[in-house]
Amino acid sequence: MDLEVNGSPAPVSDAPGATAADHIRDRLGLTGTKIACGDGVCGACTVLIDGSPTVSCLLPADALPGRSVTTVEGLGGAHPVQRAFAAHDGLQCGYCTPGFVVSAAAFTDAWRTEHGDTRPDRDTVADALAGHLCRCGAYEGVFAAVAAACAGDFDTEPDQDPPRADAHDKITGRAAFTVDRAPRGCWEGVFVRSTHPHARIRSLDPAGARVDAGTGAEAHSTPVFVDLLGGDRVVRYVGQPIAAVAAPTRARARAAAEAVRVDYEPLPAVLDAEAARAPGAPVLYPTREERKASPSHAEGSELPAPWRGNVRGPFTLGWRAGTAMKRLRAAERADDPRLVAREYTTAAQLHTALEPHACVADWSTDATLNLYMSTQAVSDMATAVAERWGLPRDGVRVITDHVGGGFGAKAAMTADVVASVELSRLAHAPVRVTLTRAEELTDTGYRPGTRTRVALLADDGGDLAAMSVDSYGDGGVSHGSMAATLAALMYGRTPRRTRDFDVVTNQAPGAPFRGPSAPPMAFALEQAVDEMALRLGEDPLSLRRRWDGNARRQALYDRVAELPVWADRPRGRRTGRFRRGVGLAASTWLFLVSPKSKVELTVENGAVVVRSATQDIGTGIRTVLRDVVADRLGAPPSSLRVEIGDSTSVHGSGAGGSRTTNSMGPAAAEAADRLRRALREGSPGVPPSGPVPEPALKEALSRAEGLRVVGGRSLDRWERMSSLLSGDADFAVGRGLIGAVHVMEVEVDTLLGRVRPTRCWAGIAAGRIYSPRLARNQCEGAVVQGVGYALFEERRTDPATGAVLTDNLEDYRIPGLGDVPETEVYFHEEGFEHVPGGGVGLGEVSAVGVAASVANAVSDATGWRPHDLPIRPDRLIEALR
């Protein structure tokens, strides 16, 4: 029987056990269809089978013959819903987008047949696309896009270009991610991972796999093996890479990996923080050398702290700390009702980027080491790879066209990179290492769990008199928590003491995750502030307006006071099964910058090419570069070509710490200004500012063929605040704190214990906004991730071994369209006039306070304050019983 794909006959599968997704991607080369969860949960692999949306990862390839398949490539790009996704920016990184548009196209067509050109409501769209997940959280754009396409708004090509520069590539499936790269003759690499939480590896038997460069014919087909253990030969968690194996096919590589024999000498393990702190507990890092070599999950360099057994810390910050502690102790002794002291815990949150970690390394020749890498730091990774393998920097090339989400987990050199490089060297072939979803959710990091004690004391006038925050991070074998330290940045300069600790255990390491340490801080601190407002009988907004010295957040509070969702919120005790509540949370993040960022502009064939070794992880730097250069140069955006994601370009910022836009934007502006000056020298017809008339631009560029200018991101003394956290990396702290205020409305089902966020207002004070639609999308997505953190997300492990149980998207639940509130984003654009470009980053600050606002809303609705995240149904029911 024949198979029809996108209207043409296609070969059927002859690979035993293959899924339809494998067949479509590997055999037919239609890589627009993505695989993310492999469990039919996320919908990234959705195709139409005989017109019906189907998850191709759960469809056996041998069920395809006789059917008609339509993939995203078959939609062509001009389907109204594709246009609408681009115009309404219903996407960020673009990895889930092909699946979304395939389902949305089927829904839109069916809807219009049945209902004519009318708008479906939000719940209808959420139900229709309930089989799709977007980790970036571009749901507001998706809702708008689907409704508009159903209404017939996109039956013709819109006049305006979409706001996102790479939207068209993403809605058509043309955007190539690292997992889509399979150079000719590419081998597949897989890991051998530890099955013990703590063990010394006595020996490793590669079981026939080749461990050296080999000779003759066997060098071209025998599987190759690399040992990935450190010098101490110790594994410290279940899932830690021990070795990696590559073979010409994935099946052979898997078989070779299964054949590897590992001889473990089990060592005593500690699997939770309590056991790790018990007297006589086995110590993970007994020596100074081991402690020094142990991994950090901090962003940038880690805060210094002493060790005692398995506890690292404290790192203490104080401002009249003695006074603070004296006041708090006295208040405790006196049972002062104005003392609010409680402990809060948060669960570990998995990044869950839909594109797994992946690297394709080609070291088959002695010339350049070429890498396709799913990374947030193209330039830094090229440098790191060159250093690790002793190569000149220009002997390494890292290419990252598109990244299917990172959120912090793809900012360092990960095991997939090390394995693929080593294996490629042995195999004399390119080697691709792609993590499975189970590996991705086991060993690529997470936001560590925390246990945080907050004590706040108010004085007779209701002012904050003292504050103390102690926080213990639970990041497995890693450390670097700074939740308490970040609390020191909030609520003025009242006497205070903050202390951060880490407890190390035999669990996989954490990694920086969007606003590292800040969401748990806000969850604890903002609830304590609300509790204080309750004690003082004061409105939570009014209390924050009195306590909060940050002028940018004050501007946001002024807006909150006017918001109907806040001003008209229900008051008093609520009864009945469904109870509505509104909560508020303030938050902060540092202004970070990469002062070494550069942007290069070259005139090539009469056009301007924008280049930098930065990368777009969905946040939109490709668009920002295009728009900034277009604006400063006075050229239409369509006349520019942006080529990023290639380490051979000038150094660009890594994506992390909300620093990409504010680092790259000014560099792009400087480059454009330089190019403009250079063009004016040859062509006086180019005006000094404003748009350049098209003929003048054309003529100027033709005279300047080959011209190359570079702009940089300088950081003067006034802008720079501190070199704290900077280390050697391209990382500095600027002056001024970024602020945000979230207002959340929830409906609590007190019978079933469910919390449904209904409306959210996100006020962001990050200075001037470079690209309003993309910035809004990112802030809306932050609300989605924050709702997940508040209500569902919880990495759970087996108490006996530490094996991750939530290693799939069925058991690790992230929010879908039906789970998220209608969100309005407001930007307060003042306050960063001292920064070139006037704007700073918002990726982190937009995420920090969301879970705290959900918790305060739940408390407002029910009278019960959640002290533990996530706010699960069982916890709510237990509390309200």
Next chain:
Amino acid sequence: MTTTRPSDLDTALSLLRQTGARPRSGGTDLTACLAHGVLAPAPVVDLTGIAALAGIDWRQDGSARVGALTSVHELSADPGLRRAYPALARTAEALATPQVRRTATLGGNLLQRNRCWYLRNPAFDCFQTGGGSCPAREGDHLHGVAVDQGPCVAPHPSTLAVALVAYDAVARIEGGDEGAGERPVADLYDPGDPTRDHVLGPAQVLAAVSLPAPAPASGPPTCGRPGGPGPSGRWWR
């Protein structure tokens, strides 16, 4: 691993008996189990071409026979079923995702592998995989059973089964040594035997489920608010 696709039930049953192949309908769960190593590859008998297992038939007395190949989506969308057995239709509508509902079948849902995160994790052995204990019992059973009846603490994953049991539905089983027979849906499972998900033998096939005529103006009590809030209605299972 070969797949055959017979068009009549007798051929399918004899293939299952003779070759030790695995029956498959929508294949959603089977594919996931193979991908995660829960099941080893084996030959497959694809049942989707067998007309005798398909369709929804109404009998004179108002009862219904629902073929095992009926998709979960059809269960939720069929006007007759919606009218006569609203709890079944509503359960079907809330199950998994729209894509999975269109592929997954009634029979496959009732006979799916347990979704316990220990069973589905190759790092653990349990009663079902030749082990002598339930690691979830000692371990993390946040989503475990509320009423502890047997050695295994994982709840049965089929929400359709719950609705069908409430309607006193009867399953029709074909094949096996004892030949065709019928048994209440609840008796597809043996809570005392933790080594398997259901009682069917390897050469048996669930052909259909019969639902008695609905009692006039009654039906099982519903809980929750119709069309009410909450994410789980749109979520897995």
